[in-house]
Amino acid sequence: MAFSGFGDLFFVLLQMICVIVVVAYLITRTASFTRVLDGLVTWKSQAILVLLFGALSIYGTESGITILGATANVRDLGPMVGGLACGPVVGLGAGLIGAAYRFSLAGFTAVPCAAATVLAGLFGGLIFLLSGKKFVGMHGAVLFAVGMETFHMGLTLLLCRPFDQALTVVGGVALPMIIANATGVFIFALIIGNLITERQTKAERDAYLSELERKKAELRIAHDIQMSFLPERLPEVPGLEVAALSLPAKEVGGDFYDAIPLSGQRTAFVIADVSGKGVPAALFMALSRTVLRANALVPRSAREAVGEANALIAADAKSGMFVTLFYAVVDPADRTLTYVNAGHNPPLLFRSGGDRPLELKGTGIILGVMPEADYREETLALESNDLVLFYTDGVTEAINAREEQFGERRLIETVMGCRDHPSEEIVDRVRRAVADFSGDEPQFDDQTLMVLRVV
Template sequence: MESQSRTFQDAIIDFLPDATLVIDREGTVIAWNKAMEALTGVPAEAMLGKGNYEYAVPFYGTQKPMLANLIFMSESDIEKRYDSVERSGDTLVVDIFIPDFRPGGTFFWAKASPLYDSKGNVTGAIETIRDITDRKRAEQEIVRSRRSLADIISFLPDATFAIDREGFVITWNRGMEELTGIPAASMIGKGAYEYALPFYQEQRPMLANLILMPEAEVESRYTHVQREGDTLVVDTFIPSLRGRSGRYFWAKASPLYDPEGNVTGAIESIRDITERRELEGRLARSNAELQIAAEIQTSFMPKVIPQIAGFDIAARAVMAKEVGGDFFDVIPFEIIALNKGTLGLLIADVAGKGVPAALFMALSRIVVRVNALWHRDPAKAISDSNNIIAQDAKSGMFVTLFFGTLSEGDRTLTYVNAGHNPPVVFRSRTETLEELLPTGIVLGAFENQEYFSRSLSIGPDDLVVMYTDGVTEAINAEEELFGTDRLTAIIRETARLPAQEILDRILSGVREFSGDMPQFDDITLLVIKGTR
């Protein structure tokens, strides 16, 4: 009987989704489940019987006490040496970060409890470990207290029950009591599918019952059930449960075996995933809306960069999210009565990210474009644009902007810098660098501000590189900034290349510098190169 009980416990431990180990009073490993094998890469055969904290090596790279070992220490010793450990009765709980477990480190939640003999003496300890880096599921605690099957299941966070070979309930845990409102005392020993009544209002097979059916019958009658080895998994919708509207559930069932390997029953865990399903639906709708917004925003950007004699022009925007606040524009002035061979060039960065920044970007682009086509003087165009944008900037948003008119007639760029990152100018004859500093404040902050226009000539092989702060403020794994020095170094190295190749080299330089770090900000570049 004890062997069968122990086998049940081993089956349950291996069934657990969380990594679990058990040590005896001397600190020797007596259980190391499949989830622990998957988490550490160490098979149970290589760990069972090991002591001297060897089971800590896969986690810390060194032999040191695990949470289970603290179970054997006095309460005062634990409180004095391990202030991050919380005690709940005779159970210890801790959240911990292990920096070297995987690249970038891993957060774990761990829980340890003592094991007792029939006389109440502590004979060992059990520890459950959960990777909570991606999912914080602290409520799904797996608490282990005693060696009996019922005690183990009782502490599982998911609603769980077990049936014997004849379909009678042998375990009905606390999670199942909370989910169904039916206490274990009222369900233990029930058969004839009575345990399905709380879910379906009729007596019908549950997933655990399918474990006891022939595989061919399950596959022919229950096409929505997935099989993973000897385990069955299903997502299902139940229209009504305890008077509540329809709920989505995830369920998993596995067989229980006796010492000879015969199936003696089945265990099923049930999880309410309604909130997750609803969130997935909202995310799907949101992603679709973002995709539409991204396509609209992309349509704002010129697909083909107009060119004029004497200049080679390239531009590109790389958004950190689906939509963003950076933008550029190339405005051909031939549509109005201005000198032919003139382009309006614009690069801008809205303070903020995501949809709000994209909406503010759309407003700013339209306002500046209209005023740029109306006024010959860039300073006047930006001044009028600022007044319009400031009137509508109720949320405190603003935009930095560099706007200029490029003329093929006299090879000049007449510009206004409204608080934007100073573009870099490279002079090919002297190989010197200069910056086009601000000539006014950001747009949208205050009305009736003064802006000044300045001009510079662009000779053959001279460069003007306009950029947003997503370039210079890109960071690497050491949290270093890309900075202007790296940018100007690339400009010097590539100054003889065409404008598009210079732009591509700057972008690849930023990507190589950042490595695996995510792009935190939009990146926009506009390059003007004088030609002969």
């Protein structure tokens, strides 16, 4: 292709670059290229890449501009990128293809041009090896391209005669070729860098999703284990209807309830709320439940059972966690309820025919803070149609879209509206009332309920 000036030469070389952008994208998306990036080098993939980069080298020659028998071109681009990105085998192979084609065209610069093309692929491959068999990066690749084309020009001056003619050729093509080849390498480097980043991001995303799925599976197992700590079915207590429900805010939570058969047909009913949420709260819940159940089964008073449990929990509560607890022993023989409230939300006793419930307020501090804490117990007589509601703060502190809390007033109104219904229905009514109130707002705390209804 002839040219009338430097501007035409530069413009035609830039046209080559437009083609190179497309070629670079297509080559870097081939399975052979991505396998090399992953370090999975096979002879088949190397052969395919040799042919692709060799074809690019031939295109670089054919699309060049002839000046005094020499061609200003981007022939070295294919071997350079092949060597830099895929190693010496691909670089040298592509260089030999490009060099053979250039040598077949003859011309007084055929020897230095062919030699420079072979060396471009070889040197690029050596840089690949020195970089730990990785692409050297954009800056290194562009600097190599500039240096390689400068070396190409020097080789032409060294080997071509007459020298004056060689000097004229080099003076005409040196700057455009250096800029064009450096620009081509820059484009390849940019696309390869983006591809590497894209693949790293995908690998990190896949690893994150795999880890997330593993943790979800572990949490599901933890949830199943935690649910197994809750009574599979509540015991039948003469003269009582009992129902309970626990809804963790996460896969696992810190609330729990229990019903512990005691001697003399008595039953201990427990509701508790461990500080915090998630796995730490669930682990502390398991500890607290086990300790309390073990102490409840030893013949002793309610206050002694809670006091001993507190001492043991406080000794192990090195993480600063604590638990609020309501512990009530129901004796159906004399129809009494003896309770200890260790800093828990006061359960509500709805008396038959009463307008307002009685709050069963605290009789001691939360568990896990002071090993020597003292607790007192209170005893109440139960009458037919009395109803006792145990709950955790996740029920009353549930919020709606306006950030209003469900509150104790709504809880009382809900129970008063269905207090003559079976215990299971009362629990379900409260659950639905809280859910309707919260709407689409996420549950941020565990919600646990227990209802004892005297029949």
